[in-house]
Amino acid sequence: xxxxxxxxxxxxxxxxxxxxxxxxxxxxxxxxxxxxxxxxxxxxxxxxxxxxxxxxxxxxxxxxxxxxxxxxxxxxxxxxxxxxxxxxxxxxxxxxxxxxxxxxxxxxxxxxxxxxxxxxxxxxxxxxxxxxxxxxxxxxxxxxxxxxxxxxxxxxxxxxxxxxxxxxxxxxxxxxxxxxxxxxxxxxxxxxxxxxxxxxxxxxxxxxxxxxxxxxxxxxxxxxxxxxxxxxxxxxxxxxxxxxxxxxxx
Numbered sequence: 569x570x571x572x573x574x575x576x577x578x579x580x581x582x583x584x585x586x587x588x589x590x591x592x593x594x595x596x597x598x599x600x601x602x603x604x605x606x607x608x609x610x611x612x613x614x615x616x617x618x619x620x621x622x623x624x625x626x627x628x629x630x631x632x633x634x635x636x637x638x639x640x641x642x643x644x645x646x647x648x649x650x651x652x653x654x655x656x657x658x659x660x661x662x663x664x665x666x667x668x669x670x671x672x673x674x675x676x677x678x679x680x681x682x683x684x685x686x687x688x689x690x691x692x693x694x695x696x697x698x699x700x701x702x703x704x705x706x707x708x709x710x711x712x713x714x715x716x717x718x719x720x721x722x723x724x725x726x727x728x729x730x731x732x733x734x735x736x737x738x739x740x741x742x743x744x745x746x747x748x749x750x751x752x753x754x755x756x757x758x759x760x761x762x763x764x765x766x767x768x769x770x771x772x773x774x775x776x777x778x779x780x781x782x783x784x785x786x787x788x789x790x791x792x793x794x795x796x797x798x799x800x801x802x803x804x805x806x807x808x809x810x811x812x813x814x815x816x817x818x
Contacts, residue, residue: 571669572644572645572646572668572669572671573599573600573643573644573645573646574597574598574599574600574644574645574646574647574648574664574668575598575599575600575601575602575642575643575644575646575647575648575707576594576598576600576601576602576647576648576649576650577601577602577603577604577635577638577639577641577642577647577648577649577650578590578591578601578602578603578604578616578621578638578649578650578651578652579603579604579605579606579631579634579635579638579651579652580603580604580605580606580608580612580613580616580652581605581606581607581608581612581628582608582609582610582612583608583610583612583652583653584608584610584611584612584615586652586653586736587612587615587616587652588615588619589655590650590651590652590653590654590655591615591616591619591621592655593655593656593657593661594648594650594656594661596661596662596665597648597661597664597665597668598648599644600622600642600643600644601616601619601620601621601622602621602622602624602638602641602642603616603621603622603623603624603638604623604624604625604626604634604637604638604641605623605624605625605626606625606626606627606628606634607625607627607628612652613625622641624637624638624641630715630716630718630754631712631714631715631716631718632712632713632714632715632718635649635712635718636711636712639707639711639712642707644707645668645706645707646668646704646705646706646707647704647705647706647707647710648664648703648704649703649704649720650703650733651735653735653736653737654680654733654734654735654736655733655734655736656731656733656734657681657731657732657733657734658731659730659731659732660678660729660731660732660733661731662731663729663730663731664676664704664729664731667704667727667729668704672727673724673725673726673727674705674706674709674710674722674723674724674725674726675702675704675705675706675709675710675720675722675724675725675726675727676702676703676704676705676726676727676728676729677700677701677702677703677726677727677728677729678700678701678702678703678704678728678729678731678732678733679696679697679699679700679729679730679732679733680696680699680700680701680732680733680734680735681696681732681733681734681735682694682696682699682735682737683734683735683736683737684737684738684794684798685738685739685740685794685797686739687791687794689791689794689795689798690790690791691786691787691788691789691790691791691795692782692783692786692787692788692791692794692795692798692799693781693782693786693788694798695786696732698786699735700728701719701720702719702720702722702726703720703733704729705720705722706724709722709723709724710722710723715754715758716751716754716755716758717755741797741801744801745801748801748804748805748808749808751805752805752808752809752812753812755809756809756810756812756813756816757816759809759813760813760816760817764813765813765817766810766813766814766817766818767810770810771807771810771811771814774806774807774809774810775803775804775806775807776803778799778802778803778805778806779799779800779802779803782795782798782799782802783795783796783799
């Protein structure tokens with residue numbers, strides 16, 4: 569029996585700073601790398617091609633369709649999805665090779681370590697186990713669903729890996745606000761598409777609830793000033809979602 573082939577997918581937009589480290593981290597197990605770019609104006613495409621990746625260009629509409637498009641372009645038996653600002657830990661690389669060779673499950677969930685403002689966030693609802701998702705699956709077994717916070721939905725059994733992805737997220741508050749504006753726009757549109765109406769109560773309640781959960785229940789205070797800042801910023805994010813719903817519906 570031939571060795572299962574693993575395809576790695578990455579969607580990109582102006583990722584020249586992070587992409588080299590990302591692509592290097594998957595070298596030990598990737599038989600193929602598929603990059604789908606949505607109009608980069610920096611050296612992202614050049615870096616991807618020089619690394620041997622197969623590069624496709626597609627206008628971005630939402631994360632679900634962009635990642636499904638990338639998956640459709642693969643030729644491997646298994647697909648591993650990674651973002652350009654992530655890298656695979658050595659432990660995870662070894663586990664992935666063993667997992668695809670065993671074929672015991674149709675997919676595997678993987679924890680993710682988030683580096684925010686220059687430090688690994690252990691709490692504040694960003695800890696690795698709470699940020700565990702399916703990122704490795706047999707090609708025919710799964711598909712991305714959800715326009716904003718997309719998730720891989722698979723048919724069959726799902727195993728777990730303990731090695732982590734390492735996510736180099738926001739280095740500055742400015743980067744966080746940029747993300748907040750993009751994601752709140754997508755989420756407000758999705759809520760409206762799902763029939764959601766503006767709610768003054770939810771606009772006031774959701775930010776307070778989210779801050780309380782992150783800072784107190786999820787022990788954000790143990791992450792110091794970063795935990796407080798992240799809890800506060802996510803409260804603003806949820807406020808922004810409802811303000812944008814109001815603006816779109818008024």
